Structures are given as C-alpha cells and as structure tokens.
Amino acid sequence: MRGESLPAQQAFERLSETAARLSACRDRESIAQELLRAAGELFGVKSGAMYIPPNTPEGLWERVGSSGESAPATMALPEETLRELSDCALQPDCAERLLASVVSPSTGQSLVEPLEPFHGGMVVPVTAAERLEAILLLGPPAESSGREGEWRGGLTALAQQGAMALYSVRLASELQDLREELDRKVLQLLTLFEVGREIHSFAHWELLTKNILYTAMGNLGIREGALLAPQRPGEPFRIWHSRGMPMGSLAEDFHLPALDPLVKHLGKVRRALERRVVEQSFPHNRILKLAFEVLLPGISSHGVEFVLLLGRKLSGKPLGPDELEYLMILCGQAAVVFENQELVRRSIERERLAAVGQALAGLSHDFRGILQGFDGASRHLGKLLERVREGRSIDAAKLDKWWGLLCSSERRLTDLVQDILEYSKPREPVREACSINALIEELVRQRKEELARRRIRLELDLAPSLPPVEADTTRLYRVLANLFDNACDAVSAGTGRIEVRTRMQPDAVTVEVKDNGVGIAPEN
Template identity: 25%
Template sequence: MKRGWSLSTRLALLFGGLLLACGLAATALQIHAGEQREQEVVQRLSLGLAGHIAGHELLMLPDGPDAGNVQRLFTKLMDVNPSVELYLLGPDGKIIADAAPPGHLKRHQVNLAPLQRLLAGATLPVWGDDPRSEAGQKVFSAAPLWTNGRLAGYVYVVLIGEEHQALLHPWADAPAHIGAMALITGLAMLAGLLALRAITRPLQRLTRIVQHFDHDGLAGLEAAQQALANEPPSNDEIGRLRQAFGHMAQRLAAQWQDLSHQDQQRRELVANISHDLRTPLTSLHGYLETLKLKAALLSEAERARYLDVAIGQSRQVGRLAQELFELARLEYGAVTLSREVFALPDLVQDVCQKFALAAEARGQRLQADIAPALPQVDADLGLIERVLTNLIDNAIRHTPPGGLIELRLRALGQAVEVRVRDDGPGVLEHLKPHLFVRPSFQTGLRGRAGGLGLVIVSRILQLHGSQIRLMPSSQGADFAFQLAPVRT
C-alpha cells in the first residue's frame, strides 16, 4: 500500500500554500492601492489645470472657440506636458477638438456624470471616460467653458495619458514587489517550519510510542507506559492527548491482566470440574458395572447398598451440573433481578426449616439468631434464598456431627448484615484469597475448599451491589454479607 505524506509534511505544505497565497494577495492589493493613491495625488495636484486652460484667450472668443485653433493650442500644451491629454467637449459631452494622433481616438463622446461629480466637489479620485480607450476610466481635470453667459462646453484633461501610463504601468514594479514578497515569504516559511517542528515533535514521539505498542503487544504497552512517564509535562492539546493515551494504556494493562487472570481461572475451573465429575462418575460406573456382572451373586442388602451409593453419586453429578448451569447464567448476564420488598427474618426462618431435618440427621444444631425490629430489604427474594441455601448447605456438609450452624441477623448502619457461621474445619489458608472467584475442590484434614456454591453466592450478591466476606474466626468458617434496606 502506498504510504501517504506525514502530518508534518502536510501541515508544512498547507502552511506554505497559505503563506504564498497571502503574499500574492498582499502584493496585488499593495500594487492596486499604490496605483489608486498615485492617481488621487495626480488628480489633486492637477485639479485646477482645466480651469487655467479654459481661461486662455483662444477659448474665450465671443462666438465660441475655433476647433482648429483649439487643436493647435492643445498640441503645444501637450508638447510642454506630454503626460496629459486635452479635449474640448460640447455641452452634451461630444468631443469637439483634440490633439490625439490619427487612429488613437476610440470614442467621440464622454459621459458628463463624472464631470458633474468632480465639479460638485466629490471625494477624490474620480474617474472619467478615456477617449483613447473603448471602456477605460482615468482621473481627469475638467472646467466649464462659458461664452456670452452660456455654456459652450467643457475643457476635459486626462491627467495620465498613454505615454505616462506606458512609463508607469501598475505592474511595472511587479518583479521588485514579487522579489520582496518572496524574501518575506521565505523567511516566514522558515520561521513557521521551525515552529511547526517544535510543535509536532511531541506528537511524533507519541506516534512512535503508539507504534511500538502496536508492534510489541503487552511488552510494548509496558515500554509505552515507561516512555510516557519520562515525557515532560505539558497542558496543551498534545499533552492532553499523551495523558489520555497514558490512561488508556493503564486501563489496557489492567484489562489485559484481568483477562489473563480470568483465563487462568477458567482453565482451573475446567480442570477442577473435570476432576470433580470424574470421581462420582467413576464410582457410579463401578457400582453399576458390579451390579450387572455380579447381580446373581449379591444379596438383597448388598444390591440395595450398591444402588444407594450409585444414586448418591448420580445426585452429586446432578447437583454439580445444576451449579454449573447457574454459574454460566450469572457469568453471561442471563439473570436479571426481580426486586421486591420483604422481611429477611421470615426468609431465614423458612430456609432454616428447610434444612432442619438434614441437620438433625447429621446430629448438628441449626439455629437462627435474629435481632428485633430489623428493617425490610429490597432484593430478589429467590436469589437471596439461593444465597442462604448455598451457605447453609455448605456448612452442613462440612460441619462434624454435634457441631453448630448459626444464622445471625443484625442491623449494621443503614444495612442488614447476614452471617452464617459453623464450627467445622474452616477454609484452607492458601485458598482464602480466591475463595469467591475460583472454585476449588481440594479437601484435607485441616480444612475445606470452596466449590461452585460460593462462587454463585458471590455473583448473586454482586448483582445486588453487595459482596460476600470470610470473617476472621478461630474455629470453623464465618461468612457475612449485607443487604440494603428499603429507602423511605
């Protein structure tokens, strides 16, 4: 793909083009203004010339001027001052006499409106018709010619004649003007390029940093952050752009780390789920295979025991599959809250009654400690019931016979705090930092690991703007979370 010009080159060309256009326009305006000023000065200095000529004795005859004598007079006067052109006009503006060479006269009548304006004292310069041009206009001097008290015509003097105009053409000094303009433009261009280089240098450095990041990925991102930290501070547009890119680089680095962390968690989840599924499935397969191969050799009690074990393993697989389904729905935003106002103590009592027989069968004590006059909460009743179910089920499965499982409700500031505590083996130390973000199914004599149930609890509470916490405890596990009360 063809590479285009850089931003600096385009800015330099644009700046140079604008500077050249402005220089040419300034030169043209200067020449035009000089020409107009010159004509104004000439007209102002020679404004009374036509009046002096009109007072000549050849023009003051009783019967009016003689065209032949006027032509000879005009010829002599033009010999003395060749820059002017003299004409005698009739009252209607027709040219009666002139001293123009043969073939030079292009029109035979002059518009009298400019003469009237000049005689009335109009602001100079005033342009009138040039008889030696079909459409030209020039500055002039004019005076009325009176004979026996009547208007006999006008003396009309073109102040810048053909010879004068040929010697002082408005563009005659154009090379000098253009040369001066070129010198000024060149110096301005040099100064502009130096200023442009100083302005775009930080942008070029930022471009190299971005290209380095684009080429090297995460390693380039770290190098880009270091390079941006070494840049001198500035508050202009480029400085703000550099700061914005620095903030974006920090967010990208954090997101990259989060993605890597989530990918690692996902891999561990797959590995742990695979391990946890393999164990009950292997046991289930083994007992079913035994029942098939040795059905005739087993007693009724042995067959019943084998079936009970197989059913227990299948329930474990079903429970794990259900938890995986719930976690997937929470992770991908398929669950939406259906908030309602309810009394949390009533829900806790219902959940405790649901698990009373299971706790009694294990010889455990399940009790609720509820503070009086607790405010109602605004939450999804079904999901909060799922949170309590997971926590109590987890406590029952890991609490030894004779142990205590306690649910406690307390008002904490503007919220209601829920705590589920047991006196089982507690949580393995090395699993505590990631207990609610990644499931683990390792078990040991000194503690227990967190499974999918705690991860589901964490996701549900996040939807409610809350979080599950593992509280410090000398024995067993103590989980706590808070729910916001109804706002009145």
C-alpha cells in the first residue's frame, strides 16, 4: 500500500518480483511506472518521477513517468550537476543540491518550489554499461526514522533493476534499427542488380516486361498489378502483363496514347502517383478503369518507357516511403533496360551491350552469394534481437561474428563492383584440369543456408572417381551456379526438391540438374 513501507527483509524479497515485471516491459514509460509503483509499495515513497536524457538540441530532460505529487514535464540540468551525481547520489543532501540547480527551460528560473515534495528524498542515477539511462527523482518515504540506510539501499537496488530494463529496451531498439537498415540495404542491392542480373535474357520482350512486374509484386507482397508499355516508342501504351488485377475486355482493348496528358505529366514529375491524385487531376482518364492504388513511371532519356500499376499489398497496408523509393529505383533500372532494347533493335552499340550482358550473366552467382551473406547475417542478428526482447542475455561473440560477416560481405561487394567498373573486354579462357565433383560440392556449401531457409531438399548423386576435365574453372563454376540457382528459383519453399547427378560417359563427363518446379509453359 502506497505511503507505508514494508519491513526491509520483505521489501528486498519482493524486489525479485519487480525485476520479473521490469523484464517484461517494452518501453521506457512502462518501466518508469513499474519503478515508481514498486518504490511506493515496497518503500513507502509518496512521490516520484523519472527523467530520460535529452535527445533534442534544447538539451531538456523529459519526464516519462511520475507518481504522487506532480513534477515538471521537462527540466534543464547543468553539466556540472550531472558529473557530480554519481558521487553524491546516496548522500542525504544530494537531492537538495541537485534540485537547487534545476531551472525552468522556459524562464531559466529555479524550480525549487515546484519540486518541494522531493526535498529530503533521493536522486538516483539509473546507469547501465557506463551510460546514464535515466534519473530517478524520489521523495522521502512515509516513515524514515532510523531506516534511511535500508530504504536508500533498497531504492538503489530497484534503480539498478530499472537500469538493466532500460538498457535492454534501448539495445532492442538499436538492434531493430540495425535490422531495418540491413533490410533496406539488401533491398537496395536487389534493386540495383535484379534487373541487370537477367539482362542477358531480356532480348525477349515478353520475358522482360513480365520480369519487371513480377519482381515488383513479389518483393513487396502485392496482390494485383499490371504493366503498360508501347510496342515501339511513340506507339500507344497497351497492357502487356497483368497479375491478379480484374481486366475483362480491357486486356485486349485498352490503349493509352503516347501523348496522353497523364503520360506527359508522368514524364515531368518523374515520381509515383496515388490513385486519388490521378482521380483529382485526370478524372476522365481511361487508366482509371483499371483497379490500381499507385502507378509508377519507368523513365529513360527518351521519356516514359512504361507505366507500372500496382494494387493493394497482401497485408492490407499502404506502400510506405521506402517501398515507393524501391519501386522507383526498380522502374528506373528497368527503363534503362527498355531503352537498351531499342538501341539493340537499331543495332546501336551492339557490342558494348553484349559485353555488359555477358559480364552480368557471369557475375550473377557472385552477387547472389554476397546477398546470401547479408541475408544470413541479418537473420542471425534478428534472433539476437528476439533474445533481447525476451529479456535474455546475448552472446557478444556471436554479435561480433555476424557483424563481421556483414562487413566482409560489404567488402566483397565493393571489390566486385570495382571489377565491373574496370571491365573492358572478355578475357580469353584459361583451361586447366579441374574436378567437376569438387566444384559442385563447393557450390552446395555456399548455397547450404539458402536451401535450409527455404526448406529445399537436395539430393546429390556424384559418380566416384570422375577424371579431371580441361576447362576454365571460373566460368565452369558460374555455369553450374546458374543451373543450380535457376532450379532453386523454380521450386517452391517447403516442397522443393533438387537432384544433381554426375556421370562418366565414353567420351565426356555429364552433369544433370533436375528439379520438381512447374517448368516452362509450352508457349514460352
């Protein structure tokens, strides 16, 4: 009961119950309320408040919880007072000295009178890992005669428990920010390389347009979408592909002139438009017959190459700013591919584009391996984050390990991009004796975590005692990696099965990669 302190032994025994409740708190406000509640129930403290360090340019300490008498919402504390706080916190006159130095942030005048209920109490620095997490301002207990040492020691122990809870909340927030940043980085990498990775197969117009639409929808979990593009520059936009979006007769009859006001507007603003904006600015446009929520233009130096229409996400949530930015980058990359298609059709810079396509095709497995490193490390960091959320300790060595993997993956990516920038012409093959089985085993080791994550069953049937073959080891490995990655892409998570088999023939060594995916439709 607030206002009457418990016997010292009983109060200390109930501190363990308080610690359990603090470990379940997920924000600073709930931690503050639990600390103040425990101070009242266990030690008879009638009034209290908790302040957290400033995070604004004004440098004001913000109150996140209070009980009993009201305390100022914010206050300014001089630096010299904070430096002395850790040395004098347990001294009887510490509260008086600190409160005498507190000033109003608006007037600069002393707040001694508003803080009168806290005189004779205690000011406790809530510190964890050598960082001041908060300041606990407590009034005197209901009965303190002869028991100052007991309740001061008990409140100090209570503050230490609160410090660990605040530290866990802060660490969880920082790890969550790190995870989100890693997710954004991986998304950006996919954005920059996903279209380029498949450029060697984009000579087929149908495959190109379908890949753009499915990539955008698949990465963000969008249930409805369509892509509009002209057959040639200057021709009307028509529906090339749609998925989940009701079409009816529009699939064949829809045409949007290249000089349509909406198309011209998209070429000027060069950004995504929500449906409500289109309805306000172009209320009679034919595109409103399609059930989209946002449209995004793919713009190259020639103008609007295509328009991407997307509906709702499977989660029902609207697309966020980061997701729209991702889509605009994807559309920008795809628009460049559209433009290159036209250049190829006109035989302009054919050799340069062919070289770029060959380079990206050859390096695609390297990009995937690096991205898998990012993905694996981020998921393990996510597991550490969950442990922090549950109030459990984490292994610092594991944190260093996965952070090191991220750093090494970043260095590998930097080196690979530099190689691409310096790429000038295809090199001559370097033939040497190599083991097919050894290359396959190395490939499986690199893809092991991806297979486990997607629950894909791998069956290896490697013929023993295969003789070495004369081949360019690097290029042969890339061929094997492309076959294996295509099989992984074709199968479903949880039920996918891939078989890799090697055999000795009279005059050759054969490699078979088989999967239980849906395969390619006969018309394609």
